[in-house]
Amino acid sequence: MKMSRNFADLKSTDIDHRLNPSSILLVPVGAIEQHGPHLPLSVDLVIAETTVSRIIAERGEELDLWALPPIAISKSNEHVGFAGSLSLRAETLLALLDDLGSGIKETPIRKVVFVNGHGGNSSLLNVACRDLRVAHGLMTFLMHPFIPPDQGGHSPPSEMGMGIHGGYEETSVMLYLCPDLVDMNSALRNIPEKLGKNRYVRFGGTTSFGWLASDFGKYGHIGDPTGATREAGQELFAAALEFVGDQLEEVSKFSFL
């Protein structure tokens, strides 16, 4: 029988002999926020949590990976005004992460990896990575199963590179992971074409900008989910797992000098 690699399944008395400084603690970071009329609020949580559980099943022993229960609700205030979106303030989330760091520091674990499913958290998680290093001496890392297109990630040309939220890729992945939660009859194209023609001020451009989902119409998603398929989702998710696995392999060998 395989031993659990969930941090929370350990007994307090196991901590010192099951964990060591080369153990890697994965913290799935999700979100509960609107994803348009065709997807559930839980998309980012499902993707972050499933990525962590599958990568631990595949490579947990080899890389000494451990899972923390997910941070399910995070910073989603770009979705304000859409029913069901829940959001922590930046200072609340930073305080939560600092408190977690205080506890983790008391274990042998020194490497903490945020596996982030929600692009709206990325800036703040980078701040937290630095702050946790300063305050608690932890080695901290941030990775994304899918790099958001507004942060250099991929989105098909059919979406003009702007499938940043509830578009082709996220919808395909959800059709693979949780088909019962996807309503393809409600899937529609919602692309800010004017923005897509800009050279600099666009998603993924050199000039970033503050935005709300409501700046792009009433639907909430930004992308084109209409062509999404389960098969595409399966391929995308397999590629994401390999990508995360490769990154974790490097984290496992990582030292500053």
Ligand SMILES: [Zn+2]
């Ligand atoms: Zn999402």
